[in-house]
Amino acid sequence: MIRPSILLAGAVSVFSPFVMAQDDENKPWTVSTELGVIATSGNTETTSVQGKIDAKQRLTRWHNHYIFSALFKEDQVTQDDGTKTTEKTAEKYFGSIKSAYQLESEHSNFFVFGSHTEDEFGSYETYSTVAVGYGTRLYNGETMQLDAEIGPGYFRGERVLEDESIQRESGVILRGAASLAWQISPSAEFKQTLSVESGEDNTRTVAESSLSTRINDAMQMKVGFNVANDTDVAPDKEKTDTMTYVNLVYNF
Structure with missing residues (x-):
């Protein structure tokens, strides 16, 4: 168990050496990795790790997008008898793949999307x-672009009930998503993403806002806010989860 006495924030970047530079549109791969670590000790002991890999592959007609993220957290908890123990309070993994085939218009495409979430402490254990x-x-400006997509789909999830048992759900959904990118200055960029997956059993909404500032050609500091909402949860579960983070990002 990690028990340092200072606050840490860092970035670890590991990816295959064939990955190309982000600012060269002629190269097939664009990859960014980010990691934030916070650890405290003393009166309050916590350990929190949050990381993400975001990789894009550009082929002649096919554009592929891969995302993997993970969150882990431990907190010191005081028991009824006054003793203190360290317990895991968050463990979440998310992965998605999108493959889009470019149509005649440069920014129009037909896409296939898949995602999987495992959340040990969430309202859904898997989704x-x-x-x-x-x-x-929808909009293509000099410093700002707005993309959107919509289509039918299917979901399967394991919802956590009030007695901690699992109820399996599945069904047809309508998925919509949007992404806004705004290059505020040569060294600062704002991004906003939103996805809504609506079905008969549940509607899941995920939104993320982030501001990145460039430290050098490869490294950025990123501040972000993420919110996720499920409409169908057990009475003892919160419908909305939020996370605020500060990460270092390394771009290949």
Whole structure:
């Protein structure tokens, strides 16, 4: 168990050496990795790790997007008898793949999307979706782009009930998503993403806002806020989870 006495924030970047530079559109791969670590000791003991890999692959017609993220947290908990123990309070993994086929218009595409979430402490222990549909660029400015996509899909999840038992759910969904990128200055960029997966059993909404500032050609500091909402949860579960983070990002 990690028990340092200072606050740490760092970035670890590991990826295959064939990955190309982000600012070169002619290169097939764009990859960014980020990691934030916080550890405290003393009167309050916590350990929190949050990381993400975001990789994009550009082929002649096919554009592929891969995302993997993980969150882990331990906190010191005071028991009824006054003793203190360290317990895991968060463990969440998310992965997604999107493959989009470019149509005649440069920013229009037909896509296939899949995602899987495992959340030990969430309202759903597992949540998987697949979807197909159409995507396009709604606005294409010099410093700002807005993309959107929509299509039908299917979900399967394991919902945690009030007695901690599991109820399996599945069904047809309608998935919509949007992404805004704003290059505020040569060294600062704002991004906003939103996805909504609506079905008969549950509607899942996930939004993330982030501001990145460039430290050098490869490294950035990123401040972000993430919110996730499920409409169908057990009475003792919160419908909305939020996370605020500060990470270092390394771009290949």
